[in-house]
Amino acid sequence: MDGVQTGAAQKLLDRQSLVAPLRGRILEIGPGRGVNLPHYPPEAEWVGIEPAGSKHRAIRRRARQLGRSVRLHAAGAEEIPLADASVDAVAGTFVLCSVRDVRAALAEIRRVLRPGATFVFLEHVAAPAGTRTRRLQHVWTRVPFAQCRPDQHTGEILKGADFTRVDYIETTARGVFGLQVPLIRGTAVR
Numbered sequence: 390m391d392g393v394q395t396g397a398a399q400k401l402l403d404r405q406s407l408v409a410p411l412r413g414r415i416l417e418i419g420p421g422r423g424v425n426l427p428h429y430p431p432e433a434e435w436v437g438i439e440p441a442g443s444k445h446r447a448i449r450r451r452a453r454q455l456g457r458s459v460r461l462h463a464a465g466a467e468e469i470p471l472a473d474a475s476v477d478a479v480a481g482t483f484v485l486c487s488v489r490d491v492r493a494a495l496a497e498i499r500r501v502l503r504p505g506a507t508f509v510f511l512e513h514v515a516a517p518a519g520t521r522t523r524r525l526q527h528v529w530t531r532v533p534f535a536q537c538r539p540d541q542h543t544g545e546i547l548k549g550a551d552f553t554r555v556d557y558i559e560t561t562a563r564g565v566f567g568l569q570v571p572l573i574r575g576t577a578v579r
């Protein structure tokens with residue numbers, strides 16, 4: 390998201406307030422270059438699954454700068470290499486649009502969470518039908534190298550997954566070319 394954001398968008402995009410309250414053993418899916426790493430509590434045990442091995446170096450460098458240890462797996466969220474009910478929280482930001490099989494990934498996230506534990510997410514989602522943003526999202530989704538489906542109804546997919554409770558707030562933020570991009574931010578409880 391670029392450019393000047395409204396107060397509501399700024400609040401929703403704030404990564405610190407999303408992940409800082411998490412405790413214990415935390416799994417982050419698709420951390421990219423580790424942009425969220427500085428915001429986790431220092432005492433938390435951080436495990437990341439990032440299929441793009443090329444990003445692992447950047448994550449490790451950032452972790453060193455922060456003086457924290459990390460455990461990284463080159464895997465996708467559709468097959469999380471962790472035991473059932475073994476993490477206290479899962480976090481993901483701008484990832485579910487990239488995951489090949491989002492329903493399989495949500496089932497895996499649920500599986501690794503301890504009962505009652507939470508998945509926190511921040512995602513861009515499909516714009517309302519008929520809008521210019523939606524038309525462009527539709528085109529982008531069909532670009533073979535894009536690796537992202539911006540026209541995905543991630544909120545509805547989350548609500549249809551097997552969590553005990555899913556809550557999110559939605560707003561729009563200014564994206565590329567000044568487009569108003571809908572975002573969701575919330576929690577899914579196992």
Ligand SMILES: C[S@@+](CC[C@H](N)C(=O)[O-])C[C@H]1O[C@@H](n2cnc3c(N)ncnc32)[C@H](O)[C@@H]1O
Pocket residue numbers: 418419420421422424438439440441444464465466467481482483484487488489490
């Ligand atoms: C748009 S980037 C977001 C990176 C970071 N989370 C952020 O907030 O900037 C999407 C990330 O998801 C990763 N990714 C793609 N497919 C994935 C999958 N199946 N499981 C987990 N992560 C995946 C990509 O490699 C990339 O690092």
